[in-house]
Amino acid sequence: GDSVVQTEGQVLPSEGDSLIVNCSYETTQYPSLFWYVQYPGEGPQLHLKAMKANDKGRNKGFEAMYRKETTSFHLEKDSVQESDSAVYFCAPYNAGNMLTFGGGTRLMVKP
Amino acid sequence: ETGVTQTPRHLVMGMTNKKSLKCEQHLGHNAMYWYKQSAKKPLELMFVYSLEERVENNSVPSRFSPECPNSSHLFLHLHTLQPEDSALYLCASSQERRYSYEQYFGPGTRLTVT
Numbered sequence: 690g691d692s693v694v695q696t697e698g699q700v701l702p703s704e705g706d707s708l709i710v711n712c713s714y715e716t717t718q719y720p721s722l723f724w725y726v727q728y729p730g731e732g733p734q735l736h737l738k739a740m741k742a743n744d745k746g747r748n749k750g751f752e753a754m755y756r757k758e759t760t761s762f763h764l765e766k767d768s769v770q771e772s773d774s775a776v777y778f779c780a781p782y783n784a785g786n787m788l789t790f791g792g793g794t795r796l797m798v799k800p
Numbered sequence: 801e802t803g804v805t806q807t808p809r810h811l812v813m814g815m816t817n818k819k820s821l822k823c824e825q826h827l828g829h830n831a832m833y834w835y836k837q838s839a840k841k842p843l844e845l846m847f848v849y850s851l852e853e854r855v856e857n858n859s860v861p862s863r864f865s866p867e868c869p870n871s872s873h874l875f876l877h878l879h880t881l882q883p884e885d886s887a888l889y890l891c892a893s894s895q896e897r898r899y900s901y902e903q904y905f906g907p908g909t910r911l912t913v914t
Contacts, residue, residue: 723901732890732905733843734802778843782901787856790843 691716695779695791702769703799710764710794712753712779720781722746722755722762725790727776736777749773771798803827804906806891812912815881821909823874823891831894832874833903834866838887849874881913 695712702708714720724746726736737746739755739762746753751766762779779791803826813819825832834846848856849868863885865877874891888908894900 721901730907732802732804732892732907733903734905735902738901776842780901787845787848788901788903793842 691720691781691783691786691789693779693781693789693791695777696794697792699795699797701797701799704771705768706798708764708766708769708773708796710777710779710796712762712764712791714760714762714779714781714789716781716783716789718783719757720783722753723780723782723788724751724753724762724764725778725780727778727793729775733776733778769796769798771800774798802904802906804891804893804904806889806906806909808909809907810910810912812914813878813881814914815883817881818877818879820878821876821889821891821911823876823906825872825874825891825893825904825906827893827895827904829893829895829904830871831896831900832868832871833892833894834874834876835890835892835905836887837890837908843890847876878911881911883913886911886913 693714696710721740723738724736725733727733737748739746742757744755776793831850836844846860847866852868867875890908891906892903894903
């Protein structure tokens, strides 16, 4: 089955710092790749997506590049804000199968 | 507001109680999902319904019993739960009939089993 490994636990940058949250996936097919975000008190929501190799997903200043050669989809932002504090889930998807969510990375931005 | 509502938002129940969680989606979607979110397994798929037919039962104990009377409503009936069942239970829906990458989640029901 599909599997995904992302940066574990918490990340604690200060406001204005740059951010990288790592995501590596393993699937038997050629997946589409997604990041979901879960803000406090809410359910997860789709944050950004890349449907094929070399696509770059973008949303609210975040970016992630679909790198097939390294099977990675790292989430990056140049300058984080306190309002970005949330839990982020990397999720590869193959058509006809379930979404596979990573273990989640809690981002807590210090003001 | 995602168009998916869940009630109650918080529930405390004893191990011998019977309770039900309710989910309603206002998006006209065809598929609905139950997930369990806990510290040990952050997003664990439990059940999937497509057009009111259960298409996935992810080795969930029989003390959890889902019901989907129509494409807008989903229930999770709970009985004789264990303390380790304490978690956030999330409902989601999607446009596609079966499995979709774009799922819309409700805010969840925080369940505590005492």
